Amino acid sequence: MAERFETESRKLLGRLRDALASDDAGQARLNKITHLIANSMGCEVCSIYLFRDEETLELCATEGLNADAVHQTRMRLGEGLVGRVAKKRHVINTPDAPQAPGFRFMPETGEEIYSSFLGVPVQRLGEALGVLVVQSKSAREFSADEVYALEVVAMVLAEMTELGAFVGEGAAMSARHSQPVMIRGIVGQEGVAEGHVWLHEPRVVVSNPIADDPQREEERLTEAVEQLRISVDQMMTMAVGDKDQQQVLEAYRMFANSKGWMRRMLEDIASGLSAEAAVEKEQSLARARMGQSTDAYLRERLSDLDDLSNRLLRNLTGQGADTGAEMPDDPILVARNIGPAELLDYGRKLRGIVLDNGSVGSHAAIIARALAIPLIVRAGRVTEDALNGDHIMVDGEQGIVHLRPDDTVATAFRDKIAMQAEAQERYASIRDLPAQTKCGSVVALHMNAGLMADLPSLDGSGAEGVGLFRTELQFLVRNQMPKRSELSALYARVLDAAHGKRVVFRTLDIGSDKVLPYMKPNDEPNPALGWRAIRVGLDKPGIMRMQLQALIRAAAGRPLTVMFPFVAQFEEFRAARAEVDKTLAREERLGHVLPETVEVGAMLETPSLAFAPQKFFEEVEFLSIGGNDLKQFFFAADRENERVRRRYDTLNVSFLSFLEGIADRCAETNTALSFCGEDAGRPVEALCFAAIGFRSLSMRPASIGPVKSLLRRCNLDEVRQVIHEARDRGEMSVRSAVMDYVRAQHQG
Numbered sequence: 001m002a003e004r005f006e007t008e009s010r011k012l013l014g015r016l017r018d019a020l021a022s023d024d025a026g027q028a029r030l031n032k033i034t035h036l037i038a039n040s041m042g043c044e045v046c047s048i049y050l051f052r053d054e055e056t057l058e059l060c061a062t063e064g065l066n067a068d069a070v071h072q073t074r075m076r077l078g079e080g081l082v083g084r085v086a087k088k089r090h091v092i093n094t095p096d097a098p099q100a101p102g103f104r105f106m107p108e109t110g111e112e113i114y115s116s117f118l119g120v121p122v123q124r125l126g127e128a129l130g131v132l133v134v135q136s137k138s139a140r141e142f143s144a145d146e147v148y149a150l151e152v153v154a155m156v157l158a159e160m161t162e163l164g165a166f167v168g169e170g171a172a173m174s175a176r177h178s179q180p181v182m183i184r185g186i187v188g189q190e191g192v193a194e195g196h197v198w199l200h201e202p203r204v205v206v207s208n209p210i211a212d213d214p215q216r217e218e219e220r221l222t223e224a225v226e227q228l229r230i231s232v233d234q235m236m237t238m239a240v241g242d243k244d245q246q247q248v249l250e251a252y253r254m255f256a257n258s259k260g261w262m263r264r265m266l267e268d269i270a271s272g273l274s275a276e277a278a279v280e281k282e283q284s285l286a287r288a289r290m291g292q293s294t295d296a297y298l299r300e301r302l303s304d305l306d307d308l309s310n311r312l313l314r315n316l317t318g319q320g321a322d323t324g325a326e327m328p329d330d331p332i333l334v335a336r337n338i339g340p341a342e343l344l345d346y347g348r349k350l351r352g353i354v355l356d357n358g359s360v361g362s363h364a365a366i367i368a369r370a371l372a373i374p375l376i377v378r379a380g381r382v383t384e385d386a387l388n389g390d391h392i393m394v395d396g397e398q399g400i401v402h403l404r405p406d407d408t409v410a411t412a413f414r415d416k417i418a419m420q421a422e423a424q425e426r427y428a429s430i431r432d433l434p435a436q437t438k439c440g441s442v443v444a445l446h447m448n449a450g451l452m453a454d455l456p457s458l459d460g461s462g463a464e465g466v467g468l469f470r471t472e473l474q475f476l477v478r479n480q481m482p483k484r485s486e487l488s489a490l491y492a493r494v495l496d497a498a499h500g501k502r503v504v505f506r507t508l509d510i511g512s513d514k515v516l517p518y519m520k521p522n523d524e525p526n527p528a529l530g531w532r533a534i535r536v537g538l539d540k541p542g543i544m545r546m547q548l549q550a551l552i553r554a555a556a557g558r559p560l561t562v563m564f565p566f567v568a569q570f571e572e573f574r575a576a577r578a579e580v581d582k583t584l585a586r587e588e589r590l591g592h593v594l595p596e597t598v599e600v601g602a603m604l605e606t607p608s609l610a611f612a613p614q615k616f617f618e619e620v621e622f623l624s625i626g627g628n629d630l631k632q633f634f635f636a637a638d639r640e641n642e643r644v645r646r647r648y649d650t651l652n653v654s655f656l657s658f659l660e661g662i663a664d665r666c667a668e669t670n671t672a673l674s675f676c677g678e679d680a681g682r683p684v685e686a687l688c689f690a691a692i693g694f695r696s697l698s699m700r701p702a703s704i705g706p707v708k709s710l711l712r713r714c715n716l717d718e719v720r721q722v723i724h725e726a727r728d729r730g731e732m733s734v735r736s737a738v739m740d741y742v743r744a745q746h747q748g
Contacts, residue, residue, distance in 0.1 A: 283305075332394060489554075
């Protein structure tokens with residue numbers, strides 16, 4: 001890049017800094033800036049458009065266009081050349097704007113006499129804040145140097161907008177992070193919570209985007225990059241033997257040593273940016289490309305660059321994760337993503353969790369469910385909108401986050417929380433009563449668990465036992481395989497805490513969305529249908545035996561109940577059952593106390609097992625329907641895919657008829673049957689399961705009260721008749737008919 005251009009660029013940024021340092025109000029600053037840019041670039045027009053809401057841009061300042069159009073001219077995202085720049089996050093540079101695709105004439109601005117148009121997005125870390133435009137009467141295409149200069153200026157405008165330099169009247173110039181925001185995400189764990197934001201990784205604030213001494217900034221950047229390279233090399237050494245981590249770190253190393261990345265940042269510094277601003281400019285471009293890319297591999301690599309840029313920014317600014325801020329008394333964790341061990345470190349002190357990314361089957365979701373903490377995943381760009389201490393409300397029933405809610409929203413939300421609290425008080429009055437229906441049937445209600453911290457809920461919720469104890473959590477939160485003695489001690493504490501109530505231990509359920517950090521990853525095209533759960537256990541019998549030994553020793557003369565996950569055929573259950581028998585025989589030879597009794601069951605999560613031979617139903621001691629997996633395989637609808645998973649109703653006639661067939665087969669062989677999963681904790685669904693023959697349900701502790709309350713008000717014979725009549729009428733779902741019945745019982 002020419003030295004003359006770099007000098008001119010630095011001069012322009014110097015003038016901008018002077019304008020920004022003045023005591024002028026936000027509007028006066030913007031007016032000065034448009035004048036400076038137009039003058040420096042030899043253009044008749046310079047305009048700044050900012051977003052007033054997610055879909056609308058507003059002309060906030062101009063040099064050269066009609067001054068009366070300021071704050072009056074607005075356009076939708078994608079409308080006109082300005083709207084296209086904002087939507088695509090791409091530069092538009094044309095010598096003949098009226099003939100350019102998408103041009104929209106705005107007569108109130110007086111722009112008809114200007115031919116040339118150059119528009120660049122004003123964006124920060126991939127978030128579009130507005131558009132910076134220059135125009136001239138002469139028909140010319142702006143040079144690459146001029147385009148670059150305007151991008152550098154746009155970067156500074158983005159930083160100063162973030163810092164509140166242009167606050168004024170109207171929505172487009174309102175203070176950043178001050179307006180109410182409603183964000184829709186995906187429910188990872190149900191529940192509602194109100195509190196204040198606690199950022200897991202507070203954003204780095206760049207308060208000095210413009211620098212005086214390019215040479216000093218180059219030195220600072222070089223030192224910080226070298227420090228980054230050393231830290232990546234150290235991490236590589238520590239990750240020896242972990243191929244998954246090494247792959248990520250190899251990508252980090254590639255970017256840390258990228259000459260192109262370094263060259264672009266040095267060019268940004270030469271043009272007048274500080275080292276921090278140069279890093280963030282490249283990071284913003286990477287995030288913008290990430291948002292546009294449909295290539296999963298490219299998105300992953302750009303995400304690596306994004307993470308590396310954050311590390312580099314922290315090196316430059318000294319702003320670590322510990323900012324000195326105090327965690328609020330009612331923290332709601334906000335993060336891009338978070339690992340299971342980090343989430344367990346926070347524990348039950350969290351009121352709720354909101355993640356930019358994540359999935360309903362992620363490790364974080366598993367922990368959140370175990371801790372009964374409301375969780376919203378894929379919540380847009382919540383980490384960009386939220387600041388530490390912001391008021392936040394999490395609706396884990398609807399998948400909605402209210403950030404800085406106004407009084408009306410806050411009042412309605414608190415009413416909802418109060419109603420739920422009132423209902424829980426009512427449920428407390430029936431806690432010790434059986435879930436006995438009006439027709440005299442009794443349904444056993446159990447709770448799901450996965451951590452020692454869950455066990456106090458056993459008595460408080462009125463659960464009759466633990467219908468599912470997820471043993472994989474102890475494997476997921478470690479960096480190496482747990483020892484048999486550690487597992488045995490944990491399982492013993494679980495049985496102690498249950499005070500004699502039945503605990504169903506599900507053996508290690510890994511694979512699919514639950515990958516152990518210390519096991520070799522398998523590049524499978526469809527992990528949900530791949531090497532997981534019992535398939536891993538049978539192929540790696542050493543792991544299964546170690547866990548079975550731990551369970552047998554933990555029981556130490558008490559009853560033991562073991563359940564194998566994801567059994568797809570009779571042969572798999574027989575092989576797993578044989579491992580139990582062999583392990584029991586070996587433990588007896590070693591002189592260990594054997595359990596008083598041993599029950600061995602299976603989870604029915606694949607439709608194939610429903611059609612197993614009669615002999616299977618005679619041999620298996622109990623069956624538990626794994627509703628989440630079974631439903632996705634029955635409907636061929638990935639439960640991680642929002643486009644399809646909500647299309648299929650649990651109370652669909654086909655699915656209910658399938659479940660009823662399983663219940664009938666179990667009744668013939670007197671095989672104990674339960675339903676385990678999110679749907680078991682939904683009162684109307686639970687009522688329907690009971691009506692078609694299920695006499696045991698397992699759910700999160702908070703759902704036991706609502707489910708028991710509804711069961712005690714209903715007659716299962718009548719509900720079964722409602723279901724069958726709806727099916728005979730050809731209805732696709734029985735939900736509407738059953739809801740009408742429930743409302744009638746409530747009114748009665």
